Amino acid sequence: MKPSAFKYVRVASVEETLSALSEYRGEAKILAGGQSLVPMMNFRLAQPAALIDINPLKELDYVRVEDGWLHVGARTRQRTLEQSTQVKENCPLLAEAVKWIGHPQTRNRGTVGGSLVHGDSTAELVLVATLLDAQIVIQKKGSSRTIRAADFFEDLMTTHIDDDEFLTQVSFPIAPARSGYGFRELCIRHGDFAIVAAAVQLTVGENGSFSDARIAVSGVGPKPLCIHGAVRALVGKEGSGDRFDEAAARVPDEVRPVSDQRGSEAYRREMARVFVRRALADAGSRAGVRL
Ligand SMILES: Cc1cc2nc3c(=O)[nH]c(=O)nc-3n(C[C@H](O)[C@H](O)[C@H](O)COP(=O)(O)OP(=O)(O)OC[C@H]3O[C@@H](n4cnc5c(N)ncnc54)[C@H](O)[C@@H]3O)c2cc1C
Numbered sequence: 577m578k579p580s581a582f583k584y585v586r587v588a589s590v591e592e593t594l595s596a597l598s599e600y601r602g603e604a605k606i607l608a609g610g611q612s613l614v615p616m617m618n619f620r621l622a623q624p625a626a627l628i629d630i631n632p633l634k635e636l637d638y639v640r641v642e643d644g645w646l647h648v649g650a651r652t653r654q655r656t657l658e659q660s661t662q663v664k665e666n667c668p669l670l671a672e673a674v675k676w677i678g679h680p681q682t683r684n685r686g687t688v689g690g691s692l693v694h695g696d697s698t699a700e701l702v703l704v705a706t707l708l709d710a711q712i713v714i715q716k717k718g719s720s721r722t723i724r725a726a727d728f729f730e731d732l733m734t735t736h737i738d739d740d741e742f743l744t745q746v747s748f749p750i751a752p753a754r755s756g757y758g759f760r761e762l763c764i765r766h767g768d769f770a771i772v773a774a775a776v777q778l779t780v781g782e783n784g785s786f787s788d789a790r791i792a793v794s795g796v797g798p799k800p801l802c803i804h805g806a807v808r809a810l811v812g813k814e815g816s817g818d819r820f821d822e823a824a825a826r827v828p829d830e831v832r833p834v835s836d837q838r839g840s841e842a843y844r845r846e847m848a849r850v851f852v853r854r855a856l857a858d859a860g861s862r863a864g865v866r867l
Contacts, residue, residue, distance in 0.1 A: 577618050577619060577620060578618065579614075579617035579618055579620070579623070580617075580620060580623045582617075582623075582624055582625060582626055582627055583625065583626040583627070584626070584627055584629065585604070585626050585627065585628045585629065586629045586631075586632060587628055587629065587630060587632065587633065588632055588633075589633070589635065590633065590635060590636065590715065590742070590744060593606070593628055593630055593633070593742055594715060594716060594717040594742060595717060596626075596628045597628065597716065597717070597739075597740045597741070597742060598716070598717040598740055600625060600626050600628075600740075601739075601740065602738070602739030602740055603624065603625035603626065603739075604624055604625060604626040604627070604628050604739075605622065605624035605626075605627055605628070606627075606628050606630055606689075606690075606693075606742065607627040607628060607629045607630065607631070608630055608631070608650070608651065608686075608687040608689055608690035609653070609682075609685040609686040609687045609690050610685065611678075611682055611685055611686045611690065612690065612694045612696075613627075613690075613694075630650075630651055631651070633651045634651075635649070636649035636650045636651035636652070636689075636744060636745075637649050637651045637652050637653075637656070638652065639652060639656065639657065639660045639662050639663055640662075641662055641666050641750065644749060644750050645711075645747040645748065645749060645750060646662065646663065646666045646667045646670070646747065646748045646749075646750055647745055647746075647747045648688050648745065648746050648747070648748070649688075649689075649744070649745055650687065650688060650689025650690075650692075650742075650743050650744050650745060650746070651687055651688075651689060652687060652688045652689075653683065653684060653685065653686065653687055653688075654674050654677050654682075654683040654684075654686045654687065654688065654691065654701075655680065655683040655684045657670065657671065657674045657688065658671060658674045658675055658683060666750045666751065667708075667748045667749075667750060667751055668751060668757055669704060669707075669708070669751065669757035669758075669759060669775060669777055670704050670708075670748055672757065672759045673700040673701070673703065673704045673759045673775065674700060674701070676700050676759070676761050676763075676766075676770070676773070677691070677699070677700050677701070678767050679767045682767075688701060688746060689743045689744075689746070692705060692712065692728070692735070692743060692746060693735055693737055693743050694733065694735075695729055695733050695734060695735040695799070696733060696769065697732055697733070697794060697795070697797070697798055697799050697800070698769045698770040698771075698773060698794045698795050699769075699794075700759075700761075700770070700773065702729060702794070702799070702800060703773055703775050703792055703793075703794045703800045704748070704759075704775055705725040705728075705729075705746060705748070706725050706726065706729060706792050706799070706800040706801075706802065707775045707776075707777065707790050707791075707792040707800070707802065708725075708748050708749055708777070708790065709724055709725055709726055709749075710724075710725045710746050710747060710748050710749075711723075711724060711725075711746070711747045712724075712725060712728050712743060712745070712746050712747075713743070713744050713745040713746070713747075714737055714741050714742065714743055714744070715741065715742050715744050716738070716740050716741045716742065717740070723736060726802075729799045729800070730799070731798050731799065732798035732799070751777065752779045752788070754779060754780045754781075754863060754864070755777055755778060755779040755780070755788075755862075755863055756777070756778050756858070756859040756860060756861065756862025756863030756864070756865075757775075757776065757777050757778075757858070757859050757862060758774070758775070758776040758854070758855030758856060758857065758858030758859035758860075758862070759773070759774070759775050759776075759855060759858075760773065760774050760851045760854045760855045760858070761773040761774075761851070762795075762847050762851055764838070770794060770795050771795050771838050771839050771844065771847065772793065772794070772795035772796060772839075772844055772847040772848050772851055773793065773794045773795060773851065774791070774792070774793050774848065774851040774852040774854070774855040775790075775791075775792050775793075775855065776789075776790065776791050776792075776852065776855040776856050776858070776859040777789070777790045777859060778790075778810070778815075778856070778859040778860060778863050778865070779863065780815040780863050780864070780865060781815075784814065784815050785812055785813055785814055785815050786810045786811050786812065786813055786814075786815050787811070787812075788811065789806075789807045789810040789811050789823075790802070790807065791803045791806045791807055791823070791852060791855075791856070793827065793831060793848045793851070793852060795833070795839075795844060795847075795848070796831035796832065796833040796844050796845070796848050797831060797832040797833065801830065801831060801832070803826065803827050803830050803831075803852065804830070805826035805827075805829065805830050806823040806824065806826040806827055806830070806852065807823075808826075809822050809823040809826055810823050815863070815865045816860075816865050816866045816867070817856075817857065817860045817865060817866060817867035820853060820856040820857060820860065820867075821853065823852075823856060824849050824850075824852045824853035824856060825849065827845075827848045827849040827852050828845040828846065828848065828849050831844070831845055831848050833845055833848070
């Protein structure tokens with residue numbers, strides 16, 4: 577199918593983007609990489625009156641480290657994140673996760689902001705943003721707000737952003753010292769959307785116990801879930817792999833998968849446990865704990 581008729585607006589600055597969004601009063605859509613929007617328009621699932629093309633906005637194409645945060649502009653391509661030394665050094669979990677997004681061709685076009693706003697429940701960036709509780713900056717004409725990832729991802733492909741708003745930046749906390757990460761994904765072929773994915777960041781304190789643990793899973797509910805029971809099984813306990821089985825065993829009770837053609841509810845529950853266990857082992861090994 578072909579999309580319904582729309583106006584094409586090419587903008588040259590954030591200011592122009594905000595003005596165009598305001599002018600079309602919620603009837604326009606931002607065109608970023610177009611990897612999800614264009615197919616949706618072809619299926620007539622989206623019929624915007626206008627497309628606001630932000631591809632010329634070099635001012636939103638950046639990766640910056642400042643005050644303990646890795647700031648990423650919304651128009652930054654996923655491939656740029658994957659290849660960025662700053663990302664590898666300061667937020668290696670993000671660098672690892674991005675490799676799992678589609679194929680090099682899709683990462684060459686797909687943007688960080690587009691993936692977050694689209695909010696697919698198994699998108700790798702959505703999982704990492706949830707795990708690390710990223711801070712997301714949203715602007716509209718005359719105002720700006722910052723929202724935590726936990727509040728931004730509301731439900732299945734539903735994100736907390738209005739039609740006249742523009743996501744301009746996402747910030748990830750820099751990985752603490754003595755921390756390790758793990759990212760594991762179950763998919764039929766590399767490049768497919770995940771059936772289940774697990775992300776973990778473990779930090780070992782000066783006294784050798786786990787001072788912090790973050791564990792999140794996607795593919796087991798309408799949006800990625802942080803697994804608090806598994807975190808409680810680790811934080812404050814001796815920093816070794818002895819408790820990883822016990823922590824992973826908490827996962828099935830905390831997730832809410834539904835069956836579909838790619839996996840039954842029971843299969844997803846079990847795979848969530850298995851993939852969290854593997855991600856814990858990777859994170860523990862990178863944090864230097866005894867496994
Ligand atoms: C073959 C294929 C395989 C893929 N595999 C994966 C995968 O494994 N994992 C994965 O996570 N993704 C995958 N994707 C998705 C892709 O990588 C993009 O991340 C995703 O499509 C959205 O990014 P985009 O820049 O293309 O956004 P677009 O398609 O341009 O936009 C998506 C939506 O976000 C809105 N939008 C975009 N940017 C902004 C902004 N800054 N502010 C406000 N609204 C905005 C648009 O209006 C639209 O509603 C795949 C895509 C394809 C085509």
